[in-house]
Amino acid sequence: MTSLPAPREPLRRVAVIGGTHGNEMCGVHLARHWLKAPGELQRASFSAMPVLANPAATAACRRYMDRDLNRTFTLTFLRSEATPDDPYEVTRARELNQLLGPKGTDQAFDFILDLHNTTANTGVCIISESPYTVFNLHLCHYLQMQNPDLPCRFLEYETSQNETYSLESVSKNGIALEIGPQPQGVLRADLFSQVRALVMSILDFIELFNQGKAFPAFEMEGYRKLGAVDFPRTSDGGLAGTVHPRLQDHDFEPLRPGDPIFKLFSGEDVLYEGDSIVYPVFVNEAAYYEKHVAFLKSEKIQISVPALPGLTSSPTVAS
Amino acid sequence: MTSLPAPREPLRRVAVIGGTHGNEMCGVHLARHWLKAPGELQRASFSAMPVLANPAATAACRRYMDRDLNRTFTLTFLRSEATPDDPYEVTRARELNQLLGPKGTDQAFDFILDLHNTTANTGVCIISESPYTVFNLHLCHYLQMQNPDLPCRFLEYETSQNETYSLESVSKNGIALEIGPQPQGVLRADLFSQVRALVMSILDFIELFNQGKAFPAFEMEGYRKLGAVDFPRTSDGGLAGTVHPRLQDHDFEPLRPGDPIFKLFSGEDVLYEGDSIVYPVFVNEAAYYEKHVAFLKSEKIQISVPALPGLTSSPTVAS
Numbered sequence: 178m179t180s181l182p183a184p185r186e187p188l189r190r191v192a193v194i195g196g197t198h199g200n201e202m203c204g205v206h207l208a209r210h211w212l213k214a215p216g217e218l219q220r221a222s223f224s225a226m227p228v229l230a231n232p233a234a235t236a237a238c239r240r241y242m243d244r245d246l247n248r249t250f251t252l253t254f255l256r257s258e259a260t261p262d263d264p265y266e267v268t269r270a271r272e273l274n275q276l277l278g279p280k281g282t283d284q285a286f287d288f289i290l291d292l293h294n295t296t297a298n299t300g301v302c303i304i305s306e307s308p309y310t311v312f313n314l315h316l317c318h319y320l321q322m323q324n325p326d327l328p329c330r331f332l333e334y335e336t337s338q339n340e341t342y343s344l345e346s347v348s349k350n351g352i353a354l355e356i357g358p359q360p361q362g363v364l365r366a367d368l369f370s371q372v373r374a375l376v377m378s379i380l381d382f383i384e385l386f387n388q389g390k391a392f393p394a395f396e397m398e399g400y401r402k403l404g405a406v407d408f409p410r411t412s413d414g415g416l417a418g419t420v421h422p423r424l425q426d427h428d429f430e431p432l433r434p435g436d437p438i439f440k441l442f443s444g445e446d447v448l449y450e451g452d453s454i455v456y457p458v459f460v461n462e463a464a465y466y467e468k469h470v471a472f473l474k475s476e477k478i479q480i481s482v483p484a485l486p487g488l489t490s491s492p493t494v495a496s
Numbered sequence: 497m498t499s500l501p502a503p504r505e506p507l508r509r510v511a512v513i514g515g516t517h518g519n520e521m522c523g524v525h526l527a528r529h530w531l532k533a534p535g536e537l538q539r540a541s542f543s544a545m546p547v548l549a550n551p552a553a554t555a556a557c558r559r560y561m562d563r564d565l566n567r568t569f570t571l572t573f574l575r576s577e578a579t580p581d582d583p584y585e586v587t588r589a590r591e592l593n594q595l596l597g598p599k600g601t602d603q604a605f606d607f608i609l610d611l612h613n614t615t616a617n618t619g620v621c622i623i624s625e626s627p628y629t630v631f632n633l634h635l636c637h638y639l640q641m642q643n644p645d646l647p648c649r650f651l652e653y654e655t656s657q658n659e660t661y662s663l664e665s666v667s668k669n670g671i672a673l674e675i676g677p678q679p680q681g682v683l684r685a686d687l688f689s690q691v692r693a694l695v696m697s698i699l700d701f702i703e704l705f706n707q708g709k710a711f712p713a714f715e716m717e718g719y720r721k722l723g724a725v726d727f728p729r730t731s732d733g734g735l736a737g738t739v740h741p742r743l744q745d746h747d748f749e750p751l752r753p754g755d756p757i758f759k760l761f762s763g764e765d766v767l768y769e770g771d772s773i774v775y776p777v778f779v780n781e782a783a784y785y786e787k788h789v790a791f792l793k794s795e796k797i798q799i800s801v802p803a804l805p806g807l808t809s810s811p812t813v814a815s
Contacts, residue, residue: 206735210761213730238785239558296679360615360679362782364738366759411532416525419683440685442529463681466557 183312183485184350187387188287191225192277193218193376195292197247197344198464199234202364203356203372204292217373220380222387225290230273230344233265238362240464241266247291248342255280278347289351290379291344292372294359296463297472298426300328301375302355306335306343313352314399314482315392319382320375327371330429331399332458332475354379358426361463391487400429400456400475407469409439409447418442420461420471428460432474439471502631502804503669506706507606510544511596512537512695514611516566516663517783518553521683522675522691523611536692539699541706544609549592549663552584557681559783560585566610570661574599597666608670609698610663611691613678615782616791617745619647620694623672625654625662632671633718633801634711638701639694646690649748650718651777651794673698677745680782710806719748719775719794726788728758728766737761739780739790747779751793758790 193211195204211218211227218225234241243264254267255274278285303320305313310333317331335341345351354375359368386392409417418441424432431454432438439447449455455474459465462472512530514523530537530546537544553560562583573586574593597604622639624632629652636650654660664670673694678687705711728736737760743751750773751757758766768774774793778784781791 206738206761209734296682358679360677360782361681362785363615363679363780364735365744365780366738366741367744369738369761370759415528416683419525419685419688422685425684425686440689442525442688461682461684463679466681 184287184386185488186287187222187488188350188383189223189387190286191223191288191290191380191383192228192286192348193225193290193292193380194228194230194344196232196235197230197291198240198245198293199231199236200238200240200361201292201294201359202362203294203359203369205229205235206364206369207292207373207376217377218380220384220387222384225380228273228276230291231266231269233269240361243267246270247344250274250280250344250346251340251342252280253340273344274347280347286348287350288383289345289348290376291351291353292376293353293355294361294368295355295357295459296360297357297428297459297461299355299357299428299458300330301371302330302332302458304332304334304353304355306333306341306346311483311485312350312386314397314480315485316352316379316382318395318397318482319392320378321397323378324375328429329375331397331480333399333401333478335402357428357462386485386488389487389489392485394484395482397480397482399478399480400458401478402458403455403474403476405468405470405473406438406457408466408471409441416442418447421446424457424472425461428458428472429456431455432457503606503705504807505606506541506807507669507702508542508706509605510542510607510609510699510702511547511605511667512544512609512611512699513547513549513663515551515554516549516610517559517564517612518550518555519557519559519680520611520613520678521681522613522678522688524548524554525683525688526611526692526695536696537699539703539706541703544699547592547595549610550585550588552588559680562586565589566663567661569593569599569663569665570659571599572659592663593666599666605667606669607702608664608667609695610670610672611695612672612674613680613687614674614676614778615679616676616747616778616780618674618676618747618777619649620690621649621651621674621777623651623653623674625652625660625665630802630804631669631705633716633799634804635671635698635701637714637716637801638711639697640716642697643694647748648694650716650799652718652720652797654721676747676781705804705807708806708808711804713803714801716799716801718797718799719777720797721777722774722793722795724787724789724792725757725776727785727790728760735761737766740765743776743791744780747777747791748775750774751776 195208208229246266249270303317411417418439421437421440437446457472460472514527527548565585568589622636737758740756756765776791779791
């Protein structure tokens with residue numbers, strides 16, 4: 178796992194974002210709440226800024242209006258000339274890039290925490306496509322230590338070959354926090370409380386880092402995305418079946434060659450034909466039907482995480 | 497409970513309908529499947545017709561395009577003059593009224609079975625607003641006998657004072673079959689199989705009735721809708737909290753005065769202030785947020801169902 182050095186300055190410009198997808202209700206309602214009552218987002222060395230990323234989709238309780246906002250933060254979109262016919266989310270991505278970026282510049286925010294829900298039974302999942310992997314791995318480890326009863330998994334999402342497109346890619350560092358299962362358009366009190374507590378822990382971790390605390394090296398398990406598997410389809414592109422009951426709700430559990438993955442409407446089972454064990458993630462996520470994804474395949478990886486050194490630029494050390 | 501006499505003729509014109517709400521996936525995919533392969537819908541005395549009620553909303557995977565189709569089958573809408581500016585669902589309701597009605601006439605279909613999903617933990621629920629309550633109660637009882645392990649509850653939905661507005665009100669008799677929990681936009685194989693098996697049982701029951709079988713009187717429990725309870729709101733109309741964890745997923749279980757119903761974002765609990773036990777239904781249903789409904793209150797009722805006499809118009813009896 179390649180990674181850039183950890184940040185060498187305190188993270189002072191931090192954003193906590195909900196409603197990047199307008200029907201993922203934990204982030205939507207936490208952002209709305211914090212916009213009115215931001216006290217919970219204050220720490221000694223910084224105050225995180227709450228942002229409601231997609232107000233139009235949130236008002237309509239839809240994932241997006243014209244296109245998926247969280248696939249729109251490429252430099253191609255952000256640097257293209259604005260026109261009156263731009264999709265709503267392209268316009269909104271440029272606005273957010275002005276607020277939180279510009280992407281790839283020194284002016285960009287230090288950290289974006291983007292809050293998501295999934296209909297899949299993922300539990301808590303930290304998704305990182307940031308080059309600052311070491312910092313994010315320590316953050317995930319801190320959450321695991323703080324919440325020993327809550328599965329909190331680390332998913333390395335994209336390879337370095339692709340241009341990053343997610344909202345958190347606008348900042349110097351960031352993560353997406355996924356939690357599920359929660360239906361689109363529904364706010365469950367249990368998940369709302371969990372996400373809120375996790376955000377508090379994440380801000381606490383950033384505060385400890387800003388105060389100069391060092392974090393020792395450790396070993397952890399993680400998951401690395403390998404690819405996607407589509408639903409079985411009819412000749413006209415419709416569904417010919419859906420996720421098999423033995424795979425449904427079993428995110429992050431081993432899927433072995435020969436295990437059933439789909440139940441066809443004809444009654445037959447479709448078996449997994451790979452040649453090694455994989456770990457399905459986002460199994461039967463509502464928003465992925467249109468992306469032709471029934472589930473993602475991931476591999477389990479062992480990660481040797483180096484120490485996160487304490488910041489040495491504090492006045493006491495520098496004097 | 498008032499009810500009209502049971503039907504005195506065989507039910508030969510029967511429709512099985514999915515996609516009245518375009519993101520309730522069991523009905524959507526069963527209707528699509530049966531439109532290609534209708535064999536399962538054939539019985540000796542009739543062949544049920546599969547219908548995809550809202551093709552545009554189904555294609556968009558939304559509940560509706562312009563307005564809730566299942567609130568649009570009033571005579572006011574159905575008889576109003578068509579204009580180019582009509583909402584999509586008003587136009588579609590008139591088309592379905594031509595296909596399956598006209599509502600309130602002798603030409604109307606004998607029975608409509610409308611398939612729905614809910615994000616609430618209702619299990620299987622038969623909703624009847626039809627005057628032919630006795631027939632529908634016998635149908636529900638038959639499903640309970642056929643599926644002893646599957647809770648199958650009967651909910652009397654509307655009082656006779658209101659103008660009926662649902663799709664099944666277009667036919668002479670009908671029910672809505674609700675099953676949950678299932679997120680909007682997700683097709684779970686377990687629920688898909690349950691709904692399919694229930695539809696088979698319902699068609700079997702109609703076939704038995706058509707063949708002249710009589711069904712004896714019995715006693716059963718049911719639920720009668722009393723009213724709706726909105727979410728707690730802020731002064732600007734936004735949510736101030738959501739369904740309490742102790743109520744979430746507890747549809748059809750007794751709610752006592754003093755029990756918690758909402759958890760406010762401030763951390764406080766809101767308690768139920770009624771003066772008698774009620775039975776919440778459709779607890780935290782995604783589609784009801786915009787209708788200002790956090791859950792419906794119902795009362796449990798004991799129903800003495802009279803015998804459903806066998807049809808006497810068959811040639812052997814008449815001779």
